[in-house]
Amino acid sequence: MTQLLNGKVALITGAGGGVGRAYALLLASEGCAVVVNDLSVTPEGEAAEPGAHLADNVVAEIRAAGGLATADHGDVSDPEQARAMVARAVNEFGKLDILVNNAGIFRERPFAEMSWDDWTAIIDVHLHGSFLLSQMAFQLFVEQGHGGVIVNTASRTALRGKELQANYAAAKGALISLTQTIALEGKTHDIRAITICPRGLTRGWENAAITSAGPITDELRSRFSLDAPALALLFLVSDLAADITGRTFFASAERISEVRWEQALGLNPTSETTVHDLALSAARNELTYSGAFDANRIS
Numbered sequence: 001m002t003q004l005l006n007g008k009v010a011l012i013t014g015a016g017g018g019v020g021r022a023y024a025l026l027l028a029s030e031g032c033a034v035v036v037n038d039l040s041v042t043p044e045g046e047a048a049e050p051g052a053h054l055a056d057n058v059v060a061e062i063r064a065a066g067g068l069a070t071a072d073h074g075d076v077s078d079p080e081q082a083r084a085m086v087a088r089a090v091n092e093f094g095k096l097d098i099l100v101n102n103a104g105i106f107r108e109r110p111f112a113e114m115s116w117d118d119w120t121a122i123i124d125v126h127l128h129g130s131f132l133l134s135q136m137a138f139q140l141f142v143e144q145g146h147g148g149v150i151v152n153t154a155s156r157t158a159l160r161g162k163e164l165q166a167n168y169a170a171a172k173g174a175l176i177s178l179t180q181t182i183a184l185e186g187k188t189h190d191i192r193a194i195t196i197c198p199r200g201l202t203r204g205w206e207n208a209a210i211t212s213a214g215p216i217t218d219e220l221r222s223r224f225s226l227d228a229p230a231l232a233l234l235f236l237v238s239d240l241a242a243d244i245t246g247r248t249f250f251a252s253a254e255r256i257s258e259v260r261w262e263q264a265l266g267l268n269p270t271s272e273t274t275v276h277d278l279a280l281s282a283a284r285n286e287l288t289y290s291g292a293f294d295a296n297r298i299s
Ligand SMILES: NC(=O)c1ccc[n+]([C@@H]2O[C@H](COP(=O)([O-])OP(=O)(O)OC[C@H]3O[C@@H](n4cnc5c(N)ncnc54)[C@H](O)[C@@H]3O)[C@@H](O)[C@H]2O)c1
Pocket: 013, 014, 015, 016, 017, 018, 019, 020, 037, 038, 039, 040, 041, 042, 043, 045, 054, 074, 075, 076, 077, 102, 103, 104, 105, 125, 129, 153, 154, 155, 156, 197, 198, 199, 200, 201, 202, 203, 204
């Protein structure tokens, strides 16, 4: 059977577990050589036990199944280590075609009590790490001359906000805007940029006794399996999605669909428009959404 990504090379960050591991296994099974990056930290970004290299296990799994993979233990938020990840793809596999910025950490705190460290740790890994690697991959794609795909990872939290997640929501929202801009600038170079908001049961969920979806049960595990986010990624990085760029996709076992911000019909102000006209328009649901789109209902 033809493999969808035969001869392609991908760098996937944070691929030692969770969503990233599922991405790496599926892409490798479709003929893609994968640089499996993971810093092996706790969900909050603290150093894990010394000597733990999650990426090595995933590389072993891929190789055992006959695929091509190499491990990288670098930190995506460190410019030199990010550069080394891209260099590893070129040194080991000769090029880079696909970058998936997936590495992530999570620190839930009430907004009023969020420390500077809790803020910067999240922004560094998600936003700064994705910026660094996206820019390095973009430059390499232009140099190589045959295009490429950049995937950034956001969350529904970016579109609707969430209590205790100001740092995470801000980083993820910025990633959607960054990706849209990379897509615009990438068009002339055949570079596509896409955002995926995955949802699936990973260690962050496992660590919680109860989640917003209910207690962790086998039913929940299969309802939020990681197969669907991986399938969505495979489609989006393949040539089957050659026309898709600058868009944001939600991907879970319950639904794979595009999500976006929308603008309400509103009112065209003139020099005669008063603040009371705006109040009247708002009361008539013209200024605001009249129910056609509700970020809280994104599921
Ligand atoms: N699981 C979900 O339902 C869900 C929902 C929305 C968004 N996401 C996003 O999907 C991505 C993957 O999440 P997950 O649930 O699989 O989490 P996870 O904790 O299972 O995996 C994240 C991996 O990233 C690695 N990592 C963290 N910081 C790193 C760094 N600086 N450099 C390199 N690697 C680093 C960790 O060691 C870990 O293995 C994240 O960006 C997350 O925000 C997940």
